[in-house]
Amino acid sequence: MKSTSLIVIALLCGAAAVSLAGTPLPDGSFEQGPPPASGWTEASDHSCEWIGDHSGTWYVSAYDGTQDFWAAGYCLDDVSGENVPVSTSVSQSLTVPADSSVLSFYYIAFRTTGDDVPADGDRAYVAVDGAEVWTLPLTSDNNTYPSWVGPVTVDLAAWGGQAVTLSLGGVSVGADTGNLRFDLLTFEPSSTPVEGASWGALKALYR
Numbered sequence: 001m002k003s004t005s006l007i008v009i010a011l012l013c014g015a016a017a018v019s020l021a022g023t024p025l026p027d028g029s030f031e032q033g034p035p036p037a038s039g040w041t042e043a044s045d046h047s048c049e050w051i052g053d054h055s056g057t058w059y060v061s062a063y064d065g066t067q068d069f070w071a072a073g074y075c076l077d078d079v080s081g082e083n084v085p086v087s088t089s090v091s092q093s094l095t096v097p098a099d100s101s102v103l104s105f106y107y108i109a110f111r112t113t114g115d116d117v118p119a120d121g122d123r124a125y126v127a128v129d130g131a132e133v134w135t136l137p138l139t140s141d142n143n144t145y146p147s148w149v150g151p152v153t154v155d156l157a158a159w160g161g162q163a164v165t166l167s168l169g170g171v172s173v174g175a176d177t178g179n180l181r182f183d184l185l186t187f188e189p190s191s192t193p194v195e196g197a198s199w200g201a202l203k204a205l206y207r
């Protein structure tokens with residue numbers, strides 16, 4: 001009988017986990033590959049492709065699936081024959097779910113060249129309608145290589161239920177920059193009022 005009870009509990013826990021799972025974000029794992037199949041509109045100031053399988057270059061696989069988005073970094077310039085720093089971004093229009101407005105994602109950061117002294121603004125970011133809601137300076141102190149980190153969560157409740165343009169990107173300034181890859185974006189449930197309630201408020205609810 002005990003084992004049966006444990007199974008029932010496990011099933012209940014499983015059901016709870018499913019009900020709390022995030023809302024998929026269109027092509028949030030970049031598995032549709034580069035444009036034109038991608039769910040994202042890609043922009044770069046050089047011609048290299050930034051959505052794809054980067055495991056061969058990084059010796060680190062995507063966090064989820066096989067493909068991800070590589071922000072900033074260097075691109076081999078055909079004219080000069082030199083690697084040049086790039087600024088890259090991907091964006092898409094979507095509606096932030098009103099009840100799952102917490103954006104969740106994973107990243108891996110790696111700066112192989114020395115830091116700029118003083119820092120000149122190399123960074124990765126997440127933006128909503130052009131306003132940056134998360135940013136990370138691309139400095140060696142912020143390296144996570146060879147590990148993906150996350151989930152990073154950013155509550156977009158201010159845009160809950162609204163159509164927005166969501167962008168991820170990397171900005172390179174000057175002659176040197178860093179690298180950051182994004183993967184597995186989802187929308188997660190927003191905090192419920194009960195979680196934010198005081199004990200007194202909870203007592204008032206249930207007495």
Ligand SMILES: [Ca+2]
Nearest residue numbers: 029064065067
């Ligand atoms: Ca992926």
